[in-house]
Amino acid sequence: MRKRFxxxxxxxxxxxxxxxxxxxxxxxxxxxxxxxPVRIENYLRADDTMSTLNAISSLGAGVEEKNGTILxxxxxxxxxxxxxxxxxxxxxxxxxxxxxxxxxxxQPGGVWRLDGDRSIRRRPVDRVMEPLRLMGAQVDARDDRxxxxxxxxxxxxxxDYKLPVASAQVKSCVLIAGLLAQxxxxxxxxxxSRDHTERILCRARVPFxxxxxxxxxxxxxxxxxxxxTVPGDPSSGAFLAAAASVIEGSRVxxxxxxxxxxRTGFFRIAERMGAVIVGDLEKRExxxxxxxxxxxxxxxxxxxxxxxxEPEEVPLAIDELPLVALLGCFAEGETVVRGAQELxxxxxxxxxxxxxxxxxxxxDIDARDDGFAVRGGEGLEGGTLxxxxxxxxxxxxxxxGLASNNGVEVDGIEAATVSYPGFEAAITELTR
Ligand code: S3P
Numbered sequence: 001m002r003k004r005f006x007x008x009x010x011x012x013x014x015x016x017x018x019x020x021x022x023x024x025x026x027x028x029x030x031x032x033x034x035x036x037p038v039r040i041e042n043y044l045r046a047d048d049t050m051s052t053l054n055a056i057s058s059l060g061a062g063v064e065e066k067n068g069t070i071l072x073x074x075x076x077x078x079x080x081x082x083x084x085x086x087x088x089x090x091x092x093x094x095x096x097x098x099x100x101x102x103x104x105x106x107q108p109g110g111v112w113r114l115d116g117d118r119s120i121r122r123r124p125v126d127r128v129m130e131p132l133r134l135m136g137a138q139v140d141a142r143d144d145r146x147x148x149x150x151x152x153x154x155x156x157x158x159x160d161y162k163l164p165v166a167s168a169q170v171k172s173c174v175l176i177a178g179l180l181a182q183x184x185x186x187x188x189x190x191x192x193s194r195d196h197t198e199r200i201l202c203r204a205r206v207p208f209x210x211x212x213x214x215x216x217x218x219x220x221x222x223x224x225x226x227x228x229t230v231p232g233d234p235s236s237g238a239f240l241a242a243a244a245s246v247i248e249g250s251r252v253x254x255x256x257x258x259x260x261x262x263r264t265g266f267f268r269i270a271e272r273m274g275a276v277i278v279g280d281l282e283k284r285e286x287x288x289x290x291x292x293x294x295x296x297x298x299x300x301x302x303x304x305x306x307x308x309x310e311p312e313e314v315p316l317a318i319d320e321l322p323l324v325a326l327l328g329c330f331a332e333g334e335t336v337v338r339g340a341q342e343l344x345x346x347x348x349x350x351x352x353x354x355x356x357x358x359x360x361x362x363x364d365i366d367a368r369d370d371g372f373a374v375r376g377g378e379g380l381e382g383g384t385l386x387x388x389x390x391x392x393x394x395x396x397x398x399x400x401g402l403a404s405n406n407g408v409e410v411d412g413i414e415a416a417t418v419s420y421p422g423f424e425a426a427i428t429e430l431t432r
Contacts, residue, residue: 311339
């Protein structure tokens, strides 16, 4: 579906971004692994997280929805039901595709086959197959690296694993497998990635160690999880913040948003570029390990200057890097993102999608193997942007349209429902 986004006046007002996608996936999966019912408040109702509810139902969990609350009656840590039709459909959800195998691999007796849409089929799963195999798992994939992924449950043994690339999905997969494995399991990341799994493990009273970037778990018999309330998604809020940062006279308050410091990297980058952001972006000190801090951010337009995003910042802003390119179009100087080769294996090749997409709108931008460089200051003329079936590119095109001189036609705007079904309504509300 094509949709045109015309240049807009200032964005003004207060909006609550949709519930966080990463935390929703984890809340549903962990609730499915417990024996007692768990209530999830503010669960994200978007395509990706609906795939997770469908998956846990296929695995035997009860899922009820009442007055906006999801009640999950879990099957217990060691008793996921084998699928009847043999297939678990993850849709477009890479997080589900990579975290769920950690749970299933450690359940002798079951066989599961995980598959999804065209985008999922080009996204590698060997990064979870490798550590799981080292633990004794029986996993197979197309060409040994691409979905569908077949998992035959087995007895696992703990490992001490160093992730080659920082990835919250892979880290989470190994930690969950570690709950089912014999002995101790440790995972070390090269850089910090989002820590929602660590927080939920603490909340589920799992003996869990954290020593810098090294994490450890020991097997448990069962999980106990208190009810979970999902805060707003900073990755979704970032689209509105980016629009507010570049459209003259804008001021937007994002309400009830997750302010976990492992998710606010984009806002720190935007602030460094000159955006006016009021709010606590470093809830590191005050947060207890089990809490997901939330609060408001007040974002206002201001002149921007170019910046360089360094490799260690990348995992903390991974899903928002397309928006750094957009800000770069409006910032004086050359904005560079380095060490972000992971963008090539997201829902689409996001280096190609961002560079070709924004160049088509008039940006002076080049792709690099591990990121991009954009020379800005002139803003964007407008044109057509192909979302390539990728929700974040669809929303990038829409924001680019609002900020452009002549408007942008987004080809494939419907992809936004993967993470932010109310995106267009939020824009209408703020530009009214
Ligand atoms: C996610 C982790 C990130 C991110 C994805 C969600 C998660 O991927 O890009 O959208 O919920 O764990 P990686 O962990 O592979 O970097």
